[in-house]
Structures are given as C-alpha cells and as structure tokens.
Amino acid sequence: MRATESNFEAANAVQLSSRQRRFVGISIAVLLALRVLGMFFVPYTDTTEARYAEIARKMMETNDWITPQFDYGVPFWGKPPLHTWVSALGMKIFGANEFGGRIFIFAIACGMVALLYRWVKKERGRDMAMLATLGLLGCGIFFVSMAAVMTDLVMLFGTSLCMVAFWNALEREKNRRLWGYLFFVGLAIGLLAKGPVATALTGVPIGMWVLFQNRWKDTWQRIPWIKGTLLMLLIAGPWYALAEHKTPGFLKYFIVGEHIERFLVKGWSGDLYGRGHAKARGMIWVLWILAVLPWTPFYLAPFRRTKTIIQGMKGAEGSWPFYLLCWATSPMLFFTVATNIIPTYVITGVPAGCILAVELWSMVANRDPVPSRLAIRFFAGTSVAATAIFALGLLSFNGFIGLSRKKSQKQMVADVEAMSVDSPSVLNYWPKRIYSAEFYSRGAAKAVVQPEEIAALLTNDERDFLVVRKAYQSAIPQDLLDSFTEVEEVGGDVLMLEKPQTLNAHALAQ
Numbered sequence: 001m002r003a004t005e006s007n008f009e010a011a012n013a014v015q016l017s018s019r020q021r022r023f024v025g026i027s028i029a030v031l032l033a034l035r036v037l038g039m040f041f042v043p044y045t046d047t048t049e050a051r052y053a054e055i056a057r058k059m060m061e062t063n064d065w066i067t068p069q070f071d072y073g074v075p076f077w078g079k080p081p082l083h084t085w086v087s088a089l090g091m092k093i094f095g096a097n098e099f100g101g102r103i104f105i106f107a108i109a110c111g112m113v114a115l116l117y118r119w120v121k122k123e124r125g126r127d128m129a130m131l132a133t134l135g136l137l138g139c140g141i142f143f144v145s146m147a148a149v150m151t152d153l154v155m156l157f158g159t160s161l162c163m164v165a166f167w168n169a170l171e172r173e174k175n176r177r178l179w180g181y182l183f184f185v186g187l188a189i190g191l192l193a194k195g196p197v198a199t200a201l202t203g204v205p206i207g208m209w210v211l212f213q214n215r216w217k218d219t220w221q222r223i224p225w226i227k228g229t230l231l232m233l234l235i236a237g238p239w240y241a242l243a244e245h246k247t248p249g250f251l252k253y254f255i256v257g258e259h260i261e262r263f264l265v266k267g268w269s270g271d272l273y274g275r276g277h278a279k280a281r282g283m284i285w286v287l288w289i290l291a292v293l294p295w296t297p298f299y300l301a302p303f304r305r306t307k308t309i310i311q312g313m314k315g316a317e318g319s320w321p322f323y324l325l326c327w328a329t330s331p332m333l334f335f336t337v338a339t340n341i342i343p344t345y346v347i348t349g350v351p352a353g354c355i356l357a358v359e360l361w362s363m364v365a366n367r368d369p370v371p372s373r374l375a376i377r378f379f380a381g382t383s384v385a386a387t388a389i390f391a392l393g394l395l396s397f398n399g400f401i402g403l404s405r406k407k408s409q410k411q412m413v414a415d416v417e418a419m420s421v422d423s424p425s426v427l428n429y430w431p432k433r434i435y436s437a438e439f440y441s442r443g444a445a446k447a448v449v450q451p452e453e454i455a456a457l458l459t460n461d462e463r464d465f466l467v468v469r470k471a472y473q474s475a476i477p478q479d480l481l482d483s484f485t486e487v488e489e490v491g492g493d494v495l496m497l498e499k500p501q502t503l504n505a506h507a508l509a510q
Contacts, residue, residue: 014128014362020376024130027383031137032110034390039102039147042397043436045407050435053101053149056087057439060096066242072443075247077254080239082192083154096442102147105154109146112157113137116351119164122172123320128358131379135298135354138386141291141347152344155198158189159348162202163327169222170215171319176222184228188235195254201348205330209323284335288346292353294385298378299353302360309360321359327352406491409437409467413445415488415495416465425463425497430454431472454480457498464498 016024044050055076058069068084070076086108087101094100113133121129136142145153165183169176190198210219244251289296302309313322328349335345361375397404405411416427427445429437437445448454448466454476457464466484468476470492484496 014125014131014358016127016130021127021130023380024134024383027387028130028134028137030387031134031143031390034387034394035106035137035143035147038394039099039106041394043098043404043408043410044101044149044439045404046409046434046436049149050408050439052083052151053087054435054439054443056084056101056149057091057096058443059084059088060091061443066239067246075250077247077250078258079151080192080195082189083149083151086154087149096439101149105149106147108157109153112153112160112351115164116160116355119168120355124359128355128362131358132355134383135295135357135379136351138383138390139291139295139350139354140293140386140389141343142350143386143390145344145347150344151194152347155190155193156347156351158186158191158193158198159202160351161186161189163205163352166206166223167323170218177224180222180224181228181231183223184232185235188232191232191236192239195258198348201331201334204334205323205326205349205352208326208330212322213319281337281339284332284338284341284345287341287343288332288349291343291346292350294389295354295357295382298361298382299357301378302357302364305364308364321356321363324352324356324359328356409434409445409493410440412467412490412493412495413437413440415490417441419465419487419497420463423463425465426457427465428454428457428467430466430468430476434467437467451475451477451480458483466496466498468494468496470494 044053055068055070058072059065059081062069062072065081065085065088068076068079068081070078083105086104090102090104091097091100094103113136116136117129117133120132137146145156162183163186165179165186168179169183172179187199187202190202206219210216240251292299313325331346331349335341338345361379365375397407413427416425419425427437427441428448429445431447431449433447434445448457454466457466458480465487470489473481473494481496483499485499487495487497489495
C-alpha cells in the first residue's frame with residue numbers, strides 16, 4: 001500500500017521555484033503580522049467576542065475557575081470553560097485588555113498551524129505544506145478566529161489534533177502508540193472547549209473514511225480504545241462532575257438543550273443566554289461559501305475537472321485525499337439538517353479544505369500545463385486579495401471608517417470615565433446589555449430595559465449617564481428624555497447625562 005502511495009506522491013508532488021517559495025513565506029509572515037496587530041488595535045466588539053471576554057474577565061476577577069459566569073452570580077451553562085480558562089489566564093498575566101484575552105488563543109492557533117504544517121510536510125512535502133498554510137491563514141473564518149475570544153479556535157485545535165493523530169496512528173509506524181493516545185487527548189480538548197459535539201465532528205469524518213476505505217480492522221487494532229477513553233474521561237470528566245455539583249441542572253441544559261434542541265428545534269427558545277439563529281435546513285453550505293472567502297473560488301475551481309479528481313480519489317491512491325474530503329465536508333454534512341446555525345460551525349473542516357484545495361489543484365495541474373499556470377496565478381491573486389482585505393479591515397477599525405466606535409463601547413466608556421474623574425457617576429444602557437461596555441467598565445455598566453428603570457435613575461442620588469441607541473430613543477417617554485442632557489453621539493449611540501436639577505430636586509425632597 002505504501003508503495004502505491006509513493007507513486008501517488010510522486011505524480012502529484014507540488015514543486016515551487018525559489019521565487020514562489022519566497023512569495024509564500026512573505027505572505028504567511030504578513031498575514032501573521034496583521035493578526036498580531038489586530039490583537040492590539042481591534043477592541044472587543046459586540047456581541048460574541050465581548051460577551052466571552054467579559055465572562056473571562058469575571059472568572060479572573062472572582063477567581064472562580066469552575067463555573068463561568070454570565071453575570072455576577074449567574075452561571076454560564078452554554079459552553080465548557082476551556083476557552084474561558086485560556087483567556088482568563090491571559091488576563092491574569094497581562095491584564096484585562098485585548099492582548100491579555102487573546103494572546104493564548106493566538107498561541108494555540110499557531111501551535112495548530114505548526115501541527116498541520118508538519119503533518120502535510122511529512123505526507124506531501126514542504127511546498128504543499130507552505131501553500132496549505134498560506135491558504136489557511138488567509139481564509140476569512142480562520143483569520144478572525146485565530147485570535148478571537150471565542151470557543152471555536154480551541155475546539156478546532158482539539159478536532160485537528162484528533163484527525164492528525166488518527167491518521168498517523170493508522171498510516172505511520174513511528175510513534176504510533178503515542179499518536180493513538182493523542183487522539184483521545186484531542187477529544188478531551190474538544191469536550192472541554194465545546195462539548196460532545198466535538199466528538200461528533202471528529203467521529204463523522206473518521207467514520208466515513210473507515211467505512212469507504214474498509215479500515216475497520218486497522219482502526220480497532222491501532223487505536224487504544226479502552227485506555228484512550230479512560231484517558232479522555234480522566235482529563236475532561238472532573239470538570240463536568242464539579243460543574244454539576246456546584247450548579248445542579250447544568251448537565252440537563254447543556255446536553256439536552258445545547259446539543260439536541262438547539263440544532264433540531266427551529267427558533268429554539270430555550271437558550272438562556274441569547275436567541276436561536278433560525279436558518280433553513282441546508283444553509284450550512286451557504287455559510288461555508290461565505291466563511292472561507294476570499295478562497296472560495298480557488299477551492300471550487302478544480303471541480304470543473306471532476307473526472308480527473310475522481311480518478312485521483314480511486315483505490316489506495318485516494319486514501320489521503322479522501323481522508324481530507326471527509327474531514328473538510330463533515331461539519332456541513334453534520335449540520336445540514338440543523339436549523340440553529342452560525343458561520344463558525346463550519347470551522348472544523350476548514351484546515352482540511354485548505355489542504356484538499358491544493359491537493360486537487362495538483363491532481364489537475366500535473367495532468368495539464370494550462371491549469372498549472374492558472375493555479376499559480378489564481379493562488380497568488382487570492383493571497384494578495386486576502387492580505388489586502390484583512391489590512392483594510394484592520395484600518396477600518398482604527399482609521400477612516402472608525403468601526404471601533406460603531407461595534408464596540410470602548411471609546412464611550414473611556415469618554416464617560418474622563419468626565420467622571422471629579423464626580424463619580426454610573427453608566428447605564430438602554431434597552432439591553434452591552435457586553436463590551438461591561439468589559440471596559442470592569443463590570444460597572446448596567447442595563448435598563450424598562451422606562452420605569454430610567455425613572456428610577458432620577459431618584460437614586462447618583463449621577464447617571466444613559467447611553468441610548470438612536471433607533472430605540474423614541475421608545476423612551478419624552479418627559480424622561482427631558483431629564484437628561486445630550487453629551488455626544490458615538491457610533492449611533494447617544495450619550496446623555498442626568499440634568500443637575502433632577503439631582504437637586506431629589507435632594508430637596510429628602
């Protein structure tokens with residue numbers, strides 16, 4: 001079998017010139033540099049990243065490392081805490097800021113990229129590994145996630161470790177036993193990062209590959225199922241037990257609600273921390289097309305030579321590309337019938353998709369010099385486009401567009417703090433919680449959701465600021481609005497300050 005695969009490797013080997021290799025290396029370095037700059041200069045934006053950053057900040061502040069908190073004293077049962085641990089640890093070391101929350105997420109992403117690079121280099125050579133790495137770093141969903149305070153990157157590391165470890169345990173003689181155990185370490189990471197869904201997103205592609213390649217015997221003999229499962233439970237099990245003991249009801253909500261009803265019940269209303277993202281069944285494929293931009297055309301173009309690709313996939317020679325195909329498509333297959341989905345659900349298949357795209361182009365190009373020249377131009381053009389898009393995105397937050405003011409409350413909180421140096425005040429938001437405001441105010445910002453709560457601000461003996469989204473300003477009775485003075489407008493939000501006479505009137509009444 002290995003001899004046949006050697007012929008396959010020789011036939012489809014990717015060979016770059018020194019100039020092309022230099023271009024790829026520089027492009028990788030530029031993309032990494034842009035992402036590092038983004039860690040510093042892009043504030044936490046609402047809703048997702050700011051929410052998880054505030055949960056991590058609360059963990060660091062309260063020193064409660066078992067139960068993430070949605071609000072002070074309110075447990076967050078929506079996700080396991082591995083990503084929260086990672087971000088909270090960074091904040092503990094580097095401070096409650098953007099860099100502190102993101103640095104270890106970024107470090108994990110770099111470790112995962114290194115793992116995949118070494119794997120592809122071992123199987124298909126350095127040049128293909130470089131091309132696949134550039135494709136992955138330039139993929140929109142991965143570029144954003146690799147330094148964002150969210151669950152997805154940490155889970156992706158776990159699932160990618162599983163897939164690489166499983167392949168090496170079956171296909172490589174060296175360190176086979178170690179890779180077998182690392183497969184279960186990856187499953188444990190997935191359980192602590194996202195939950196049982198991570199095991200499904202690993203089991204689906206492996207199951208398909210084993211079934212179609214008829215590798216049942218090898219899978220049973222070369223993977224330490226009993227000892228490995230015990231290792232997985234030893235790593236992940238204690239937190240689940242502690243979480244249920246500390247906050248009873250966690251397991252029922254998390255297992256049944258988050259892992260069954262969320263995906264099968266359209267418009268699921270049981271979400272304690274937000275709302276369901278109702279989509280038509282099958283929309284996960286459309287989300288994939290959008291998530292992997294600007295590389296989507298590059299991924300899909302080789303399928304115009306379907307006959308060539310099918311021939312390359314056949315028999316033992318197809319073991320490697322078919323493994324990638326199963327891995328790349330598994331999240332879409334798994335979530336096809338789901339109705340509550342978001343773009344990040346496709347992320348576990350993205351690394352394999354990047355590797356597979358280069359593999360398919362090599363299949364086609366090595367049989368026809370015209371596609372070969374086209375592939376080079378197509379790849380280079382997409383790389384430049386990705387770099388330009390991400391650079392423009394970075395500038396848009398801190399440059400001529402100023403998205404940081406529209407997507408984050410960092411500047412608003414800073415303005416209020418500057419105006420409150422000599423006169424302490426309270427920052428309030430209408431008509432809902434704004435997580436970036438909570439993070440940057442260190443948990444002090446409050447939400448007011450009823451007009452009666454605004455009225456109560458006028459009689460609480462405190463100097464109150466009220467931030468109102470202009471779209472919701474008409475819902476506040478005019479007499480209450482007249483009790484505030486408009487201070488400034490930032491990114492569509494109006495900052496208002498309680499008028500002095502309301503404070504004085506209340507003091508006289510006392």
